[in-house]
Amino acid sequence: MATVLVTGGAGFVGSHVIPGLKRRGHRVVVFDNLQRGHRSTVDQLDVEFVQGDLTNSEELQRLFVGTHFDAILHFAALAYVGESMLNPDVYYRVNTAGTLNLLQQSLSATEGQPPPVVFSSSCAVFGIPKQLPLDERSPKSPISPYGRSKLVAEWLLEDFGRAYGLRSVVLRYFNAAGADLAHGLGEIHQPETHLIPLAISAGRGDAPLHLFGTDFDTPDGSAIRDFIHVCDLAEAHLLALDHLLAGGDSDDFNLGSGSGISVWELVHAVEAELQSPVPVHQAPSRPGDPPALVSDSRKAAVVLGWQPHYSSLKRIVSDAAAWDQRQRLYISHELSHVTT
Ligand SMILES: NC(=O)c1ccc[n+]([C@@H]2O[C@H](COP(=O)([O-])OP(=O)(O)OC[C@H]3O[C@@H](n4cnc5c(N)ncnc54)[C@H](O)[C@@H]3O)[C@@H](O)[C@H]2O)c1
Structure with a gap:
């Protein structure tokens, strides 16, 4: 049994x-500042919770003084490409300097024996690929501050490994989606910017889906993405943690389903699931959005023994739609209590 620090554990x-x-x-x-995560999620999971901010050295210091961690799963970050184009300073502060802060505090609290780290990076580090699918050796040339803030954090881990023996x-x-209905977990982002929840809410009568980019150089003109079920991602973290706790070396893995799905295909899959049309408002592509991103995840299969089990488009959309329905019922139930 290990003591594991989960930064950003209140998030998706x-x-x-x-x-x-x-x-x-x-x-x-x-450890989470709850800026984008939810206290109710942590309470429901019945785990220890420390509210704090990655950019606050004193809060991190207090966290490490109180507890010896055997490993860190580092999820906490800001993760919207569009927002990062408008506010790069915040993205570098939280994602890059925040990661540096975390690594420094963990290094000094453990007298140079830092616990190993599993780091949430992103396909955004690749930028506009010259070749698909993307494996771990594909050139990394991010085109958004979000992608750059993540790539620099990867370099920090690499450099801390070389200099201080940190294993990571x-x-x-790629695109995380779906829900874990058995544990009552799913995606609650405010504001929601992810495609699948937005398409589902459009299909259920909320605002039309803004489809950004219809003239990409792809078969149907819309962007192509690789959706990976969040339960498959969860399994990859457990395997990565096992690898590090067993003394394994630092490594990196791309995690996707290996299937490129266009935004139009996704819209049609949501329509089929809901048995209702998804109203779409076509809009120009956004800066920072590459035309196509598809993962080659064979290395994770070979080294970690990881295989996605839940990442068919049908399963992802049906779990996300069931989660959305559950949230709607919960909200209407809560509102009925307020009004009665
Ligand atoms: N969701 C995706 O499709 C996707 C894809 C690639 C990479 N990622 C990465 O995975 C990680 C998790 O993403 P997510 O979708 O769960 O996001 P999320 O926003 O749901 O979760 C992030 C969590 O980090 C917390 N947080 C943010 N800034 C913080 C700070 N300064 N101090 C402490 N806590 C802070 C938030 O409150 C939130 O609970 C992120 O690092 C993200 O970059 C996500």
Whole structure:
């Protein structure tokens, strides 16, 4: 049994890893500033919670003074490409300087024996690919401050490894989606910017889906993405943690399903799931959005033994739609209590 620090554990992907950590008998401590995550999620998962900010050295110092961590799963970050184009300073401060802060505090609290780190990176580090699918050796040339802030954080881990013996696993997710209905977990982003929840809410009568980019150089003109079920990502974290706790070397892995899905295909899959049209408002492509991103995840299969099990488009959309329905019922139930 290990004591595992989960930064950003109140958010979407981090929260989905926690049931598996608990199942393995690990003690879990979540560190999150709740800027984008949810206290109710942490309470529901019944784990220790420390509210704090990655950019606040004193808060991090207090966290490490109180507890010896055997490993860190580092999810906490800001993760919207569009927002990063408008506010690059905040992205470098949280994602890059925040990661540096975390590594420095963990290094000084452990007298030079820092616990290993599993880091949430992103396919955004690749920029506009020259060749698909993308494997770990594909050139990294990010085109958004978000992607750059993540790539520099990857370099920090690499340099801390060389200089201070820090071991780390970098997991580059493609598009995380879906929900873990068995544990009552799913995606609650405010504001929501992710495609699948937005398409589902458009299909259920909320605002039309803004489809950014219809003249990409792709078969139907819309962007192509690789959607990976969040439960498959959760499994990859558990395997990466096992690898590091067993003394494994630093490594990096791209995590996707390996299937490129166009935005139009996704819209049609949501329409089929909901049995209702998804109103679409076509808009120009956004700066920072590459035309196509598809993962080659064979290295994760070979080294970690990871295979996606839940990442068919149908399964992802049906789990996301079921989660959305559950949230709607919950909200209308809460509202009925307020009004009665
Ligand atoms: N969701 C995706 O499709 C995707 C794809 C690639 C990479 N990632 C990466 O995975 C990680 C998790 O993404 P997510 O979708 O769960 O995002 P999320 O916003 O749901 O979760 C991030 C969590 O980090 C917390 N946080 C943010 N800034 C913080 C700070 N300064 N101090 C402490 N806590 C802070 C937020 O409150 C939130 O709970 C991020 O690092 C993101 O860059 C996500």
